[in-house]
Amino acid sequence: MNEATRIAATNELGASTEEFQNLHEFAQKARASLNQNAWDYIVGAAETETTMRRNRMALDEIAFRPRVLRNVARVDASAELFGRKLRLPVMMAPVGALEIFDPAGAAASVARGAGRFGAAHMLSSVSEPGLEKVAEAAPDALRIYQLYVRGDDAFVEDRVSRAIAGGYTAFCLTVDTAHYSRRERDIAKRYVRESRLRATGGDFQKGLEWRTVKLIKDKYKIPLVLKGIATAEDAGVALDHGVEWIYVSNHGGRQLDHGRGSMHVLPEIVNAVKGRAKIMVDGSFCRGSDIVKAIALGADLVGIGRLQCWALAAAGETGIVRMLELLEDEVIRCLGLLGVTKFSELDKTYLHPATPTNLPDVFSAFPLLDIEPYRY
Numbered sequence: 273m274n275e276a277t278r279i280a281a282t283n284e285l286g287a288s289t290e291e292f293q294n295l296h297e298f299a300q301k302a303r304a305s306l307n308q309n310a311w312d313y314i315v316g317a318a319e320t321e322t323t324m325r326r327n328r329m330a331l332d333e334i335a336f337r338p339r340v341l342r343n344v345a346r347v348d349a350s351a352e353l354f355g356r357k358l359r360l361p362v363m364m365a366p367v368g369a370l371e372i373f374d375p376a377g378a379a380a381s382v383a384r385g386a387g388r389f390g391a392a393h394m395l396s397s398v399s400e401p402g403l404e405k406v407a408e409a410a411p412d413a414l415r416i417y418q419l420y421v422r423g424d425d426a427f428v429e430d431r432v433s434r435a436i437a438g439g440y441t442a443f444c445l446t447v448d449t450a451h452y453s454r455r456e457r458d459i460a461k462r463y464v465r466e467s468r469l470r471a472t473g474g475d476f477q478k479g480l481e482w483r484t485v486k487l488i489k490d491k492y493k494i495p496l497v498l499k500g501i502a503t504a505e506d507a508g509v510a511l512d513h514g515v516e517w518i519y520v521s522n523h524g525g526r527q528l529d530h531g532r533g534s535m536h537v538l539p540e541i542v543n544a545v546k547g548r549a550k551i552m553v554d555g556s557f558c559r560g561s562d563i564v565k566a567i568a569l570g571a572d573l574v575g576i577g578r579l580q581c582w583a584l585a586a587a588g589e590t591g592i593v594r595m596l597e598l599l600e601d602e603v604i605r606c607l608g609l610l611g612v613t614k615f616s617e618l619d620k621t622y623l624h625p626a627t628p629t630n631l632p633d634v635f636s637a638f639p640l641l642d643i644e645p646y647r648y
Contacts, residue, residue, distance in 0.1 A: 296638035302585035310372045314581045317525035318453035324525025327556035328632040330533025335626035339611030348614045349603045354441045359390035365554045365575030366396035366418040369467045373585040380409035385592025387413025407438035418444040422473030448500025453527045485513045504544035519552040542570035560602025568618045
């Protein structure tokens with residue numbers, strides 16, 4: 273076997289000299305490097321953690337219907353979004369307090385890594401180093417700014433104006449956090465994050481109404497995203513206000529307990545929107561096949577949350593890039609095995625209801641991972 277053949281075979285088999293060969297290895301290394309408080313912050317959810325489990329269950333209840341004898345020698349996993357070509361229809365979802373996982377770079381590391389690879393990044397307004405510094409760190413990345421409302425109309429207008437000035441492609445309001453949930457992993461240890469101690473203005477988020485959506489749409493031309501839409505009724509109201517992106521999310525199960533899994537909600541939103549807006553979704557997406565399922569059901573962009581944090585904690589910016597490379601590899605193989613060469617050939621006829629084979633869990637997508645998620 274010559275060297276070129278050996279390298280090709282090595283790549284095809286998924287083996288190389290890279291440190292990370294499987295996605296679960298990011299979680300493994302992150303667990304070794306994080307203290308218990310940081311670990312529980314990212315693997316935990318609200319109260320009984322039922323919504324979080326349902327996120328995973330909703331994905332596992334979908335099986336594939338592959339087509340065969342099609343030429344899939346070349347598979348393209350890219351997508352055109354926001355007028356730009358992305359290598360994957362994937363976005364690093366907004367996560368607060370990313371500095372816990374990467375004190376040196378935090379959100380800037382994620383934005384740079386996403387930009388280097390060719391994915392989108394949504395910056396949480398409660399993640400360091402903040403709006404302007406992240407823009408400076410990753411000027412060429414497709415960046416979206418997500419806001420928790422902590423002030424009056426002038427506060428909101430200031431953030432929208434700064435996002436526009438900073439070159440952010442879109443602006444996002446999170447709408448499912450009127451009250452901060454009970455994170456019992458933290459409560460049981462009497463632990464409060466520093467960012468929570470510094471937080472002010474929570475009453476403004478509690479009082480957030482559709483009038484703020486109208487204010488933004490009336491005054492600014494930047495595309496608006498609403499994160500936390502979970503019903504067809506609210507999707508319809510968003511459309512009435514001219515919202516360009518509906519973001520299906522339950523905050524990773526970290527807000528309302530006993531909610532539906534995101535992939536249970538997605539078909540309802542797709543049917544309500546009927547192509548009048550684009551759709552984002554997140555909620556326990558951590559495999560390439562998860563991304564394929566979401567796009568087949570009608571999503572345009574898939575948010576990655578916990579997996580992003582594990583990759584960041586494991587290897588910083590380099591970890592983000594490598595994690596996206598592995599996701600891309602899984603997506604390409606999945607599309608090819610389904611008998612399609614690009615996402616535009618995919619629809620819900622490639623999916624079928626199924627009974628999950630694993631109990632839903634924050635790590636149930638990674639059967640080789642030997643981590644006890646509930647010990648503290």
